[in-house]
Amino acid sequence: MALSIFRKAPKFWERRGPTSLVLWPLSWLYGIALRIRRLIHDLDLSKIKPAPVPIIIIGNIRVGGTGKTPIVIALAEQLSQLGWKPGIISRGYGASSQIAPVQVKCSSDPSIVGDEPVLIAKRTSDQFPIWVFPKRQQSIKALLKHFPEVNVIISDDGLQHHGLIRWPAREGGRDVEFVVRDDRGEGNRFLLPAGPLREPATPERDATLFTGTPKNQKSGILDEYFLGRRSFNLASCLGTPYQLINPSNTQSFEQITEQYLPKNIAAIAGLGNPKRFFDDLARHAVTGKQIPLPDHVAYTSEFFASIKAQCILITEKDAVKCTGISDERIWVVPMSLHLPDNLMEWLQSILQRPDPRRYTL
Template sequence: MIDRIWSGRSPLWLLLWPLSLIYGVVSTLIRISYQRGWRNSWRAPVPVVVIGNLTAGGNGKTPVVIWLVQQLQRRGLKVGVVSRGYGGKAERYPLLVTAETPTAQAGDEPVLIAQRTGAPVAVAPKRREAVAALLARGDIDLVVTDDGLQHYALQRDREIVVIDGMRRFGNGWWLPAGPMRERAARLNSVDAVIVNGGTTKTNEIAMSLHAGEAVNLLTQQTRALSALQHVVAMAGIGHPPRFFNTLKQHGIIPETEIAFADHHAYSREELSGLLANGQCLLMTEKDAVKCRGFAQPDWWYLPVEAELTGRAVAPLLSDIEQLVRRHATEATD
């Protein structure tokens, strides 16, 4: 239903339109208050790159964070990552995250990023505190923030927006009548626009997600997708149909498709109840980090890698690297 409303296919968005106007006025005033110095924002002592989006829902932002961190690591840069930690609740913040940190404390995405990149990760509702925790931990050349485009209390040096190329901006309205956190004109002020799937426009970077082999949650054994039989597919991400479509593109037609809410907290009993005899469970890697503590032999996950193409990719990476090098030189002068 929400997709129909946000796409404009359902007239119910008109009933929510007054609330969208309120949302838009409030969010615009917040942004202006920081831009004009009416509210204080904090500049970190190292460069900050924000990877965010203009819309609610899954756009593929976390795979981009992982891709960027790995690309910068290959260039010899020491990258830290900060996140709000949606879906987690720690006793105290900031929380330093490792691949072994419970997702109930850190949230699923920070644990996944730490697991895939090996980079230091910190979460806190106030991202300034997370950045400070990373800097206190050790030598960091720059910080990448997972989400936070609208978190203007933290100043940034570069902004990258990820767009779902199939859904783009729906009806174009602010929440809740539409999917927008900020209007599309905000793209005019960012440094790069990455489009996940669909068709790119001028100056946009094309992105696709490439699936690897399925990985068993319990044994870490890998297996070709085609070797899995009687698959029950589940996804608790921002846009579950993307995962189900990926499976079909690789020749897997699930016997059942089950969509959970983003950041859903799973239990062994809940997931075991999804399977009949002879079936196996196939989930996203983001779901898997929440299920590893009670994994069963017939549970698998599918890792994906973001691939960015186009002439703007190399200049983007070079720009960020040069930003860091300049900052380091200026700091020692």
């Protein structure tokens, strides 16, 4: 809803002021609707059955990207190394209308299945089955029908999707819900549309994954919302840039800064939080013109031709939408995340719990 109204996150979402206060009544109505949906869910009026395998939900309570997709990739790879057989489901945001779940491959069209699922497929070389559809229960059924060996499913987003029913008991079950949080925190902490929150910031999720240091945490103060909660800090790492039209051609950040003046470098990011990409580049001493764009934006050759720069740096998420563009100035910057050992140990302890349905009478 919010992204269809605001192509970019409005500044008034970050602090309370006249605009957010005027919109607050709409946020109050939105909160009422959320409570009604939760009541229907808690009363089990929808009669939706839990999936036959545990689900790990990687989501956020703030509108816009907070770095979920790299976490999904890292989690699938590390679970696979531990002997699990993960599958991945996604809504496929930005995809064209679909009437049934679709499997995503490296060769899939991002305009049909969404840019993030294609990025996951490319980064993992089709190692894991990936299915997309707004109704995630149907994606789960399709995935397990074609890949019955899958024993854990990772959902890219879905915290607010009530079709994903948890196992019978939060402590005895095996579902896991992660809230991903970046350096923007929860902004003014209002619900949509007065603020950026999809749901109230209440301590109901299993753990928080920090992909950046929130502003108040930098001063040594942690939000009350996060006190006593299980949390993990994830370290990101930029890889060696490669040329869009020739991925085997690479150059280091040092080579880029030696070859081009800052005024001849442009960095482009169509992400929920473009500033994070620009900050990561700055840590590698790469500076220049910064062009933040809305999340899931589409690219054309004409757009890049209009940019006056000798070197254009883009994210891998943007690169999957540039396959038909042959501009030798474009370099793709890969990014990966490391999941700490204590996170994987805790996750293993949850997934290894017995199926609670075996003990029901």
